[in-house]
Amino acid sequence: MKTIEKISIDELDGKRFKIRLVEPIEEKKAILTHYLHNIKNVNEHEYQKDALQFLNEYVVYKEQEENVSIVAEQALQQLLFEVENVPFPTPKNYTFKFIDLFAGIGGFRIAMQNLGGKCVFTSEWDKEAQKTYKVNFGEVPFGDITKPYVKKFIPEKFDVLCAGFPCQAFSIAGKRGGFDDTRGTLFFDVAEIIKNHQPKAIFLENVKGLRSHDKGKTLETILNVLRNDLNYFVPEPQIINAKDFGVPQHRERIYIVGFHKSLGIESFEYPKPIEKKVTFANIKEKTVPPTKYFLSTQYIQTLVNHKARHEGKGNGFGYAIIPDDGIANAIVVGGMGRERNLVFDHRITDFTPTTHIKGTVNRDGIRKMTPREWARLQGFPDKYIIPVSDASAYKQFGNSVAVPAIQATAEQILKLIL
Numbered sequence: 001m002k003t004i005e006k007i008s009i010d011e012l013d014g015k016r017f018k019i020r021l022v023e024p025i026e027e028k029k030a031i032l033t034h035y036l037h038n039i040k041n042v043n044e045h046e047y048q049k050d051a052l053q054f055l056n057e058y059v060v061y062k063e064q065e066e067n068v069s070i071v072a073e074q075a076l077q078q079l080l081f082e083v084e085n086v087p088f089p090t091p092k093n094y095t096f097k098f099i100d101l102f103a104g105i106g107g108f109r110i111a112m113q114n115l116g117g118k119c120v121f122t123s124e125w126d127k128e129a130q131k132t133y134k135v136n137f138g139e140v141p142f143g144d145i146t147k148p149y150v151k152k153f154i155p156e157k158f159d160v161l162c163a164g165f166p167c168q169a170f171s172i173a174g175k176r177g178g179f180d181d182t183r184g185t186l187f188f189d190v191a192e193i194i195k196n197h198q199p200k201a202i203f204l205e206n207v208k209g210l211r212s213h214d215k216g217k218t219l220e221t222i223l224n225v226l227r228n229d230l231n232y233f234v235p236e237p238q239i240i241n242a243k244d245f246g247v248p249q250h251r252e253r254i255y256i257v258g259f260h261k262s263l264g265i266e267s268f269e270y271p272k273p274i275e276k277k278v279t280f281a282n283i284k285e286k287t288v289p290p291t292k293y294f295l296s297t298q299y300i301q302t303l304v305n306h307k308a309r310h311e312g313k314g315n316g317f318g319y320a321i322i323p324d325d326g327i328a329n330a331i332v333v334g335g336m337g338r339e340r341n342l343v344f345d346h347r348i349t350d351f352t353p354t355t356h357i358k359g360t361v362n363r364d365g366i367r368k369m370t371p372r373e374w375a376r377l378q379g380f381p382d383k384y385i386i387p388v389s390d391a392s393a394y395k396q397f398g399n400s401v402a403v404p405a406i407q408a409t410a411e412q413i414l415k416l417i418l
């Protein structure tokens with residue numbers, strides 16, 4: 001008879017394990033891990049029924065398929081151990097609850113947990129990002145937040161809603177848009193969740209370009225919905241630069257915060273830039289595998305040629321060489337359409353003395369920054385595990401938030417609501 005040693009969340013893959021659940025099979029890890037995270041507190045009923053049904057079916061499945069002897073209680077303890085032994089567990093004596101929407105790899109979550117918050121629901125549909133999220137927080141995010149069966153798992157009460165939602169235009173020709181005009185966009189889903197759950201505070205993050213998006217109409221609609229339809233006090237949004245909060249990255253993002261009007265809050269102060277200035281040298285990796293990140297001379301020539309061809313055409317193609325005492329440009333990996341060619345553009349390179357490097361590397365010792373350096377540029381601590389390929393890691397950190405800037409702003413929010 002086999003032992004139960006190998007039971008793990010990752011085993012529960014839909015291909016081998018066919019259980020008829022009301023929810024699509026891919027949500028099962030999310031249900032189970034959310035349950036395990038909330039097992040010791042009052043939220044547990046939110047996930048309990050589905051999670052226990054699932055766990056029991058899992059145990060039966062294991063016994064039938066692999067001739068193992070398991071009882072549900074043992075399996076539960078093992079899985080509990082797995083979700084709790086992670087680099088970023090829930091703080092023991094948490095003081096508030098939040099939800100993490102469009103969670104990516106959990107930049108908001110690190111900041112909110114650092115301030116004593118417990119995450120009670122998370123959603124992120126990208127499978128690679130879910131993988132990174134799970135190894136670091138012990139929780140698998142739910143998938144598509146637009147789906148009612150996902151939304152129904154959001155606990156009724158929580159204090160802060162966090163969301164770095166993708167920016168989309170609303171089709172509101174000529175008029176100031178309201179709640180219904182935003183239907184069909186991801187902001188609508190955020191607004192609907194706010195309407196149904198009425199958190200004390202909301203904290204939204206977006207690209208700086210949201211201000212000018214659709215000639216300013218997108219932001220105007222968002223503010224109108226939050227202030228007038230949803231009844232939140234929303235001060236003027238602020239552009240916050242990551243470099244002002246202790247990371248060597250020039251990254252400007254728009255932050256929108258709001259407080260339920262019933263709290264009577266009428267003013268809010270965004271955080272002041274901190275004095276400490278850091279440069280690339282502060283986050284630079286000391287040893288980097290020579291063949292992996294150093295660019296060939298030929299490749300550098302290709303970049304130079306591309307840059308020369310595209311310069312002045314307004315599409316931002318280019319690259320920057322960051323000296324040790326400089327700071328990086330915003331890290332982003334180009335995605336769709338005309339931006340596709342930008343991938344290398346933003347893999348900021350830096351000078352490293354050639355004398356340390358032998359072999360095929362370029363004459364000037366120019367290399368890409370490593371995923372760990374990108375993590376540091378966003379203020380992710382070194383205990384943050386990067387379990388995915390470099391290509392995925394660049395995408396994930398590029399999409400993420402600058403944790404210290406988020407944390408400084410969240411601290412200001414919490415001062416008013418706790």
Ligand SMILES: C[S@@+](CC[C@H](N)C(=O)[O-])C[C@H]1O[C@@H](n2cnc3c(N)ncnc32)[C@H](O)[C@@H]1O
Nearest residue numbers: 102103104105107124125126144145164400401
């Ligand atoms: C700008 S990123 C946010 C990153 C996050 N703040 C972090 O710290 O990593 C937006 C995320 O929303 C996710 N997303 C987009 N549409 C979604 C949907 N319908 N349901 C769930 N996640 C979605 C994307 O996969 C992406 O990771």
